[in-house]
Amino acid sequence: MHYVKSKGILSAKNGMNLYRGCTHGCIYCDSRSRCYHIEHDFEDIEVKENAIELLETALKHKRKKCMIGTGSMTDPYIPLEMKVGNVRKALSLIYEHGFGFTVITKSNRILRDLDLLKAINSKTKCVVQMTMTTYDEDLCRKVEPNVCTTKERFETLKQLRDAGIPTVVWLCPILPFINDTPYNISGILDYCIEAKVYGVICFGMGLTLREGNREYFYKQLDRHFPHLKEKYMQKYGSQYVIDSPNSKELMRLFHEKCGKHGIVHDNGQIFSYLNTLEEKQSEIQLSLFD
Template sequence: MHYVKAKGIFTSDYGINLYRGCTHGCIYCDSRSAVYNINHKFEDIEVKENAVELLKKELIKRKPCMIGTGAMTDPYIPLEKRLEYVRKSLKLVYRYGFGWACITKSDLVLRDIDLLKKINEKTKAVVQITLTTADDDLCRMIEPNVCATSRRVEVLQRLKEENIPTVVWLCPLLPHINATEENINALLDFCIDAEVKGVLNMGMGLSLREGNREYFYEQLDKSFPGLKERYIEEYGDSYFIHSRDDRRLRKILRNRCDEHGIMHNQDEIFSYLHEFPEKSVQSKLL
């Protein structure tokens, strides 16, 4: 861990990243890509020491809207348990009447369920959970340092009980590993039971480019001997690696989501995540 002074806090679409880097160890992580210019060891978390202060300054002067986090770094990395940058940010978001949408794989999000409920009463708080495999043993191989799928499903159920809307990122689905009909149906069963608002899937595959490609192949050699060579033979240096069964598997996902009234269109889901509801004028005064 190391600290830096940040010059700004918001991305162009009101996203924030309180940390840079991650210790979850997911073998496929696109955030390792060289294009993001993380000039330190990925596991050496860069902490924006003035992030909460910058956020407060921005929220005071801006019109309320949805604030998002988790696109680059899971906000609930273990370090958050001690530093509480996310929790401090949530308090500000609630205080100034903004909405909140985060993406995580961690059950640490349950620590902040009190604030998520308060925000949801005023405007909207959405928790997005990534699910990649229904098999906990496989989950521990491809996402080794974060809670397993079964625990994330418990998180979804708890959020459902508290009336906090959820979206599941059902990706990435790795060819020859978890991009299977059996796995997708099992994950969709979890989503249906948890009554998620949407299931977001970017295609049955994953992105590989300089930085994350090398790490991914290194991990394949450790856990799936011989599979790296199969990837190289089938896909070469392609940026997005599509499962050969992509079309059929995506149809299964669409049909099951339609059957249960779950959003699956990317544009529709992102529109929902960015939509800021003002539940009442009075709520702003609370």
């Protein structure tokens, strides 16, 4: 861990990264790509020491309330968060200033902040996005070794459901010759159905590989899946988008199962939902004068 001072905290689309780097160890992590210019060791977490002060200033000067997001580059619920507490401090500010919130995570540590998530959701809108890639627990521990398993994420989704927090699942990436099977996709979708998620985001059955994350991915293939790296190199070469040979079959299964059970499976519709603020308090107040 090391500290840096940052010049800003919110992006043009109101996203924020409280940390840079990650210790989850997911073998496919795109954030390792060199294009993101993380110059330090990826597991040496960069902490923005002035993040909370910057966020408070940004929220105070926003002309219009909106959804604030985090987790697109670094899962904010890494183990370090339990010590530093930047996410919880940020949630308190977001609630205090009447903004909405959405987060992408793989960790059940998010339940520590269930009280604040519920508070935000009662006032505006809070949506938890959970990444789920691998139904088989043993395989999940290889692919995503230092974070809770898919079954534990499923249990987290159910607790969020019971608390009235809407959820969205990211069904990606899907790794060719590893988890690109009907069994895997059906198992994850069965979890989504039981947890009553709002929607499932899926960009296709595959993954992306570019300089930085490709080398790490291949290293982990050698470690956990002997001889599979050679198969990837022969079939895909240096392609950026790596599609599963089973892509058409699996996408058909995905759309059919989501459609049958009323789960939103249009990415555009889901992103529109995630970006739309709902100010529930003002709606209640206005109704008093109707």
